[in-house]
Amino acid sequence: MTLLKPLIQWLHVGSVVLMIGGFFFFRVILMPLANRLPDPAAFITSALRRFSSTVWCALLTILISGLYNFITFFRTARGGAAAEEMSYFSLYILVVGIKLFIVFLIYTLAILLTFPYPVFEIFQKKPAPWLNLTVMLGFIVIFLSAFLRRLA
DSSP states (O other): OHHHHHHHHHHHHHHHHHHHHHHHHHIIIIIIHTTTTTOHHHHHHHHHHHHHHHHHHHHHHHHHHHHHHHHHHHHHHHHHHHHHHHHHHHHHHHHHHHHHHHHHHHHHHHHHHHHHOOOGHHHHHHHHHHHHHHHHHHHHHHHHHHHHHHHH
């Protein structure tokens, strides 16, 4: 049981870094290179489709490990709640709520960018602003996670 928490934490953080880092690489490195090709839209769409399996595995891993971390935190907090810790607990809940909302936005953008459905083609043909937004939101989530780690 002592190795389970660090393993889950490693899976969670590793999956977030892989997904956000992949979107960052896609936006900063791959898209400028693709724009030098004769048909950049076809290359970008193809690359997004190939990247989708990585994104979907990361999303699933983040969801499962995040749920585990969430449940573990509240079991621990409920057992050792002291009066002076309640202000930190309230702040923790507020920051977790903000983080989960941003994570929901990232999940939505990841689906719009990688799911092969005709309705989403408008996002996939011109992904630059959506990739920018996804990366910025990802960096905010990573910051909020570091902040939460210091509160717990």
